[in-house]
Amino acid sequence: MTTQALSQITPDALWIDVSSSFQSLEHPFLCCLAREHAVGHWSYSQTPDEPGSLEIAATMLHGYIKGLDRTIDLIGHGTGGLLALLYARRFPHRVRSLSLMSVGASPAVDWQAYYYAQLESLPCDRDRVLMQVAGTLFDAHTRTGAMQMARVLEQSLIRSLSPHSLLQRVWMKPEGVPVPLMVCGGCDDIVVDTELLRGWLPLLKEGDRIWQCPGGRHFFHADYPQTVADQVLSFWEAPEVTSAGLKYARKTASEPL
Structure with missing residues (x-):
């Protein structure tokens, strides 16, 4: 696992990356965010011989986040978003908001x-x-x-980290998250399609958002970096998110994972 900061100061937002192969695609989008927000880039990598484990990745992510002096905006695409979602459910007091890209209500679908x-x-x-x-x-x-x-x-x-293999596909049931949530998808994405995104609707809280990028496919944030960044930045500045930063203030005592 490596941790890289796009900002010289402690990040306010953290991009969760579990596939280094896509970093060049994600970079323009993250740069758009970084113009307005202190964005960190946390990446998890494994060798071909290592088993994929969301639990191990979550433990390593917690090791980084618990050292920060503030709650944080988590954001991720696909399995990176799934990892961010699992973390936010487990440690909501450390997360100011959660932004998911191409993550349906059945979040293991990738x-x-x-x-x-x-x-x-x-x-x-x-x-x-x-x-x-x-x-x-x-x-x-x-x-x-x-x-x-x-x-x-x-x-x-x-x-890359994935719960799936040729021999087994993992399914996870739809479940909400206690922190402010934004779910983003591409209108032309056939992996996480409109139906999977709409599955979030019964799970949303007041102030949560669902947004679809017109013309976007599965990697819509790579094709429309500024458009997507504008939507995310607007969400981060919403009253529900700013107030959540106080509601879920980080506990001083450490919690075992």
Whole structure:
């Protein structure tokens, strides 16, 4: 695990990254946020031989956050968002707000689950399936572009944290979170589609938000970085979030994970 700050001061917001393969895609969006907010970048990486464990990742994330002198705005995409969600449920007093990108009400659904389902159902080899999935997830206009993104996905399959594998897909039941919540998705995302996003509606509290990016696919924050950043920054400045920073003031005593 490595921790990297985009700001020289203690971060007010923390981007949760569990796939280093996507860092170049996420960078423009994080830079848009960092112009207005002190944003930190926390990343978790593992070797191909290590088992994927959300519990281990959550323990390491807690080790970082408990050392901060303030509550924090957590934000993450896909499985990074799932990890942020699990952490916010467990330690709400350390989290000022939670912003989820491409995380449905059944939060374990991610692009890897979609990929493995396609691999089982399509009469194609692995490389062809990766190409088709890349064309679905990204706005790749050329075959060369799709091939480049397929290689990115292949590296992510090897090194990123995910609860899924070819042998097993994990399902998690819909459940709310006690901190202020913003859920963002892409209107044209077929992995976390509108139905999965709407599954959050019965779980929302007053002040929580759901927003869909027009024209956005699964990685909509990479295609529309400023548009998405504006929505997130607006949420962070909302009265419900600023007051939550006081309500969930960090406890001085340490809590075991």
